[in-house]
Amino acid sequence: MRRMILPNRAALGTMHGKAVAIAPPMARLGITLEVPDGLDTDRFGTFTNETPRLGTMDDAARAKACAAIAATGLSVGIASEGAYRPHPWIPFLPIGREVLLWRNEETGQEVIERLTDEAPCYDNAIVFSTDEAATFLASIGFPQTAVIVAPGGQGAAPLAKGLQDLGSVDDAIQRALHLWGTGGAFLQTDMRAHLNPRRMETIGRLAERLAARLGTGCPVCAAPGWGLLRVETGLPCSWCDGPTLLVKTEVHGCTLCGSEKSLPRTDGACTADPGHCPTCNP
Ligand SMILES: [Zn+2]
Ligand SMILES: [Zn+2]
Numbered sequence: 001m002r003r004m005i006l007p008n009r010a011a012l013g014t015m016h017g018k019a020v021a022i023a024p025p026m027a028r029l030g031i032t033l034e035v036p037d038g039l040d041t042d043r044f045g046t047f048t049n050e051t052p053r054l055g056t057m058d059d060a061a062r063a064k065a066c067a068a069i070a071a072t073g074l075s076v077g078i079a080s081e082g083a084y085r086p087h088p089w090i091p092f093l094p095i096g097r098e099v100l101l102w103r104n105e106e107t108g109q110e111v112i113e114r115l116t117d118e119a120p121c122y123d124n125a126i127v128f129s130t131d132e133a134a135t136f137l138a139s140i141g142f143p144q145t146a147v148i149v150a151p152g153g154q155g156a157a158p159l160a161k162g163l164q165d166l167g168s169v170d171d172a173i174q175r176a177l178h179l180w181g182t183g184g185a186f187l188q189t190d191m192r193a194h195l196n197p198r199r200m201e202t203i204g205r206l207a208e209r210l211a212a213r214l215g216t217g218c219p220v221c222a223a224p225g226w227g228l229l230r231v232e233t234g235l236p237c238s239w240c241d242g243p244t245l246l247v248k249t250e251v252h253g254c255t256l257c258g259s260e261k262s263l264p265r266t267d268g269a270c271t272a273d274p275g276h277c278p279t280c281n282p
Contacts, residue, residue, distance in 0.1 A: 082203075
């Protein structure tokens with residue numbers, strides 16, 4: 001079988017210090033990251049909506065990876081993209097999604113890892129005084145987690161971002177109250193990786209997964225990144241044998257040559273409880 005070849009160097013498309021989290025697992029694969037100077041990744045979208053993201057999270061990560069490839073002249077680029085919002089069905093809980101993309105410009109191969117953070121440091125509050133802000137700041141782990149201040153009401157353009165000292169926060173709150181006294185001052189966690197330790201930690205976990213995946217070669221073409229491509233549902237019901245919506249198989253494969261292999265569920269389950277069956281428990 002051919003030996004898998006990984007590059008010695010890869011370009012990392014970030015302006016928010018993500019190398020801290022991504023470089024160590026890549027170094028264990030023998031890959032040194034190069035972060036181009038002056039790369040403006042904010043043009044592909046910001047968390048605070050001054051620049052809305054065009055396309056999907058994958059598109060944004062790809063655009064950053066391609067920009068890093070173009071800036072360095074290397075053939076491989078890596079970039080991440082995150083999205084944070086209130087949980088879709090659990091009130092008052094936030095949820096975060098992170099994507100980490102590896103792209104080889106010469107072959108066109110991409111390897112993408114994703115994860116969901118069920119406990120991100122993502123929150124906001126409306127305050128009418130600096131005293132009121134103290135509780136919020138304590139809850140988000142300020143000053144390690146930076147804060148953004150805007151006039152009251154979500155969606156208003158921020159007055160100040162990346163604040164990590166109390167004096168600046170107080171000052172921004174006063175300005176917000178002056179501009180929009182009745183609506184209060186809108187405080188929110190800064191989600192940029194270098195200003196949000198929890199997010200940086202999440203990106204680190206994702207980088208570990210990407211490294212593990214890149215370390216696995218395709219058994220057919222030896223490209224790096226053999227791993228989970230998708231899951232297929234239809235685990236048979238233990239009563240009627242009909243298909244349920246539970247995962248039946250994991251499809252692992254190679255994103256370069258297209259080889260695939262279906263594997264049974266990792267927990268070994270061969271049948272589903274009838275409670276999950278649309279026929280037995282409609
Ligand atoms: Zn392959
Ligand atoms: Zn059934």
